Amino acid sequence: MKVKQMKGSYALFESLLAEKVDTIFGYPGGSIIPVYDALYDYTDRINHILVRHEQAAAHAAEGYARVSGKVGVALVTSGPGATNTITGIADAMMDNTPIVVIAGQVATTALGSDAFQETDLVGVTQPVTKWSYQIRRPEDIPWAVSRAFYIAQSGRPGPVVLDLTKNAQTGICDFSYQKTEFIRSYIPDPEIDKEVIEQAAHIINAAKKPFALIGQGVILANAEKEVKQMLEKANIPAATTLMGLSAISSKHPLNKGMLGMHGNLGPNMKTNECDVLIAIGMRFSDRVTGKLATYAKQAKVIHFDIDQSEIGKNVKVTLGVLGNIKESVPMVTDLLTEQRHDDWIKSFEPLERKEHDKVLLKEVEEAKGPIHMGEVIAKISEATGHKAVLVTDVGQNQIIAARYFKYTKTRSLVTSGGLGTMGFCLPAAMGAKLGAPSRTIFAVCGDGGFQMTVEELGTILQSQIGIKIILLNNNKLGMVRQWQKLFWQRRYSFTDMINPNFNTIADAYGIRNRMVNKREEIDDAIADMMKDDKAFLLVVNTEPDVMVYPMTPAGDDVTNVLLEESSK
Amino acid sequence: MEERTLYTVTVFSENRVGLLNQISIIFNRRQLNIETLSVSPSALRGIHKFTITTYTDHDTIEKVVAQIDKRVDILKAYYNTDSELVYQEIALYKVSTNALLKLGSIESLIRQHNITILEITDNSVVFQKTGLYDETQRLFDELQQSIGVLQFIRSGRVAITRSKVERLSDMLEQIEKIRERKSKHA
Numbered sequence: 074m075k076v077k078q079m080k081g082s083y084a085l086f087e088s089l090l091a092e093k094v095d096t097i098f099g100y101p102g103g104s105i106i107p108v109y110d111a112l113y114d115y116t117d118r119i120n121h122i123l124v125r126h127e128q129a130a131a132h133a134a135e136g137y138a139r140v141s142g143k144v145g146v147a148l149v150t151s152g153p154g155a156t157n158t159i160t161g162i163a164d165a166m167m168d169n170t171p172i173v174v175i176a177g178q179v180a181t182t183a184l185g186s187d188a189f190q191e192t193d194l195v196g197v198t199q200p201v202t203k204w205s206y207q208i209r210r211p212e213d214i215p216w217a218v219s220r221a222f223y224i225a226q227s228g229r230p231g232p233v234v235l236d237l238t239k240n241a242q243t244g245i246c247d248f249s250y251q252k253t254e255f256i257r258s259y260i261p262d263p264e265i266d267k268e269v270i271e272q273a274a275h276i277i278n279a280a281k282k283p284f285a286l287i288g289q290g291v292i293l294a295n296a297e298k299e300v301k302q303m304l305e306k307a308n309i310p311a312a313t314t315l316m317g318l319s320a321i322s323s324k325h326p327l328n329k330g331m332l333g334m335h336g337n338l339g340p341n342m343k344t345n346e347c348d349v350l351i352a353i354g355m356r357f358s359d360r361v362t363g364k365l366a367t368y369a370k371q372a373k374v375i376h377f378d379i380d381q382s383e384i385g386k387n388v389k390v391t392l393g394v395l396g397n398i399k400e401s402v403p404m405v406t407d408l409l410t411e412q413r414h415d416d417w418i419k420s421f422e423p424l425e426r427k428e429h430d431k432v433l434l435k436e437v438e439e440a441k442g443p444i445h446m447g448e449v450i451a452k453i454s455e456a457t458g459h460k461a462v463l464v465t466d467v468g469q470n471q472i473i474a475a476r477y478f479k480y481t482k483t484r485s486l487v488t489s490g491g492l493g494t495m496g497f498c499l500p501a502a503m504g505a506k507l508g509a510p511s512r513t514i515f516a517v518c519g520d521g522g523f524q525m526t527v528e529e530l531g532t533i534l535q536s537q538i539g540i541k542i543i544l545l546n547n548n549k550l551g552m553v554r555q556w557q558k559l560f561w562q563r564r565y566s567f568t569d570m571i572n573p574n575f576n577t578i579a580d581a582y583g584i585r586n587r588m589v590n591k592r593e594e595i596d597d598a599i600a601d602m603m604k605d606d607k608a609f610l611l612v613v614n615t616e617p618d619v620m621v622y623p624m625t626p627a628g629d630d631v632t633n634v635l636l637e638e639s640s641k
Numbered sequence: 642m643e644e645r646t647l648y649t650v651t652v653f654s655e656n657r658v659g660l661l662n663q664i665s666i667i668f669n670r671r672q673l674n675i676e677t678l679s680v681s682p683s684a685l686r687g688i689h690k691f692t693i694t695t696y697t698d699h700d701t702i703e704k705v706v707a708q709i710d711k712r713v714d715i716l717k718a719y720y721n722t723d724s725e726l727v728y729q730e731i732a733l734y735k736v737s738t739n740a741l742l743k744l745g746s747i748e749s750l751i752r753q754h755n756i757t758i759l760e761i762t763d764n765s766v767v768f769q770k771t772g773l774y775d776e777t778q779r780l781f782d783e784l785q786q787s788i789g790v791l792q793f794i795r796s797g798r799v800a801i802t803r804s805k806v807e808r809l810s811d812m813l814e815q816i817e818k819i820r821e822r823k824s825k826h827a
């Protein structure tokens with residue numbers, strides 16, 4: 074091993090290079106100046122994107138990680154810089170996104186004294202990180218960085234925080250780097266029990282009406298192919314969670330759509346009809362299950378997951394298959410008999426037709442009157458032959474975009490699923506563009522969420538990030554209004570927005586833009602948007618009274634699906 | 642609602658700053674009250690042991706322990722009911738010397754409760770009693786009723802399982818195998 078003497082701040086970059094980091098999203102400040110000083114000597118190897126707010130650095134790191142499968146990195150100063158990242162960290166925790174947030178911290182001698190810009194970052198972030206660690210000596214930097222990257226991306230991924238004291242940055246240390254491959258208190262890939270594999274195969278082989286639920290775990294494990302092989306061999310219809318979208322092509326005949334509160338009718342109804350429910354890399358969130366007491370009670374439940382604490386957490390299971398699904402799923406597939414479940418698969422069709430007639434026609438195919446969000450999404454999806462990456466914000470725009478976009482490649486949806494973070498879209502899309510420069514990135518947001526991180530237009534300007542922003546403007550906090558309309562007697566408390574001229578804002582940042590008010594203008598505007606690789610803002614003024622259907626009211630039976638306003 | 646039982650949670654961790662916070666966060670999130678807590682080195686070098694008691698139901702304790710177990714710096718977490726453990730608590734009682742002398746039956750009190758006397762001054766006497774919660778409580782109630790208790794403290798539970806060695810030993814062996822497997826791969 075080579076040993077070299079250097080400052081901690083340089084050891085940090087040498088460590089990051091050893092982890093193959095080439096992109097960092099960050100914002101400087103007093104307690105991280107030594108690191109930024111060292112960065113000045115690394116700009117040939119590290120692309121630092123100067124964001125406009127630290128929350129965006131964290132979300133951008135998330136977007137980068139989600140499309141590339143690599144670890145996203147954010148670099149910020151202590152105190153307010155660090156606390157600004159917490160929303161992004163919590164978001165990454167909920168959605169298992171591997172990011173490492175490196176924050177400056179006051180010198181160890183000042184710790185605990187309420188020094189200027191001192192925040193107990195480790196204390197504050199412990200509940201929302203996989204690991205958070207304070208580095209107090211320069212010689213600990215390589216060790217801590219190496220652990221951080223190992224922990225962030227192994228097992229069930231998640232965010233890691235490194236709280237880097239100023240003296241660790243400025244002090245001198247002997248640098249040598251060793252990649253972490255083992256931590257004795259941490260077993261990221263538990264051994265797979267062969268007996269359990271046999272039991273799983275036995276249950277699936279005996280199933281008459283099997284149904285598979287695919288979560289983001291499949292994407293995180295790079296197990297898309299393995300899962301597809303299992304479905305095809307035993308002829309099992311499947312649906313994905315919101316986070317699992319794009320793990321299997323929208324066009325695959327066994328893909329029956331999306332689960333959950335605003336999922337497709339078929340998958341939600343069939344959940345309570347199947348005889349074996351095969352959950353793969355998903356966590357039975359309340360947005361998927363609705364009322365647990367009536368959820369899939371008739372079925373045997375098999376749960377494939379890498380995290381022991383997820384198995385049986387929300388839904389009681391017949392069998393938990395613990396381990397990396399990239400290995401466990403093919404082990405089960407090997408033991409499966411080739412099967413046909415044609416009648417069972419056919420039984421999804423009437424439900425698909427019903428949803429098509431009641432929802433899809435109105436929203437997309439035969440939309441009338443003011444522009445509907447769904448028809449816009451269908452068109453942008455088509456514009457790239459369904460090969461683009463969709464990044465969404467939160468609200469109606471998110472659900473409609475996720476529903477009507479088509480996915481033919483994995484890692485094509487970046488959305489804030491678990492935390493539901495408004496303002497996620499713009500910065501996450503920037504990160505996604507840096508993580509997958511050759512792909513088209515659509516950033517779909519609402520007028521509310523867009524304004525939560527609108528400052529990032531500055532980052533897009535400065536770093537020339539060519540994302541295509543589609544602002545679905547209903548001049549409402551639409552999703553909250555939808556709940557007020559359905560469940561709170563139309564008492565529209567503070568969900569109307571008086572909005573600025575979004576196009577003028579884009580002009581100010583030198584971002585090419587268009588506004589669309591009529592259906593006939595959509596195609597031309599999209600063609601204009603797709604003309605080059607540069608950033609573009611497409612403002613679409615939609616109907617004001619957007620309602621997203623189908624909808625299963627929170628906490629209701631999964632089969633209690635509303636298809637239109639009057640159907641309750 | 643399932644019935645609430647007193648569970649003893651044993652957590653083995655690396656000896657690192659902030660571990661208690663990580664553990665207590667998980668109790669907080671499930672709205673569990675920590676009844677007693679004690680922390681000490683274990684029989685295994687460099688490994689700390691937390692012993693925590695809490696009232697809850699079986700379903701909840703299972704999930705809480707799984708969530709503690711999964712934290713990176715935690716080696717292993719277990720839960721047990723009383724019947725699976727040998728456990729003990731220690732309590733100290735300060736009473737007034739005058740009041741105690743007036744009681745008359747000091748010898749029988751000390752024999753009956755197996756009290757150790759730690760300190761006697763003109764003003765006060767400090768008793769020590771080890772035992773189960775009910776036992777230390779009974780002495781407290783008796784003293785409080787008769788002569789009054791000036792100060793009282795009871796320790797957290799310390800517990801040892803009925804198994805021969807630290808249960809973690811098995812786990813450490815398993816970890817060692819994983820380490821070997823990994824280094825062979827590398």
Ligand SMILES: Cc1ncc(C[n+]2csc(CCOP(=O)(O)OP(=O)(O)O)c2C)c(N)n1
Binds near residue numbers: 466495547552553
């Ligand atoms: C940071 C944050 N604050 C508040 C909310 C609650 N919330 C969920 S959806 C929504 C409305 C979003 O409105 P808009 O961005 O205009 O999107 P729309 O639903 O109209 O498409 C709100 C306020 C949230 N999810 N995140």
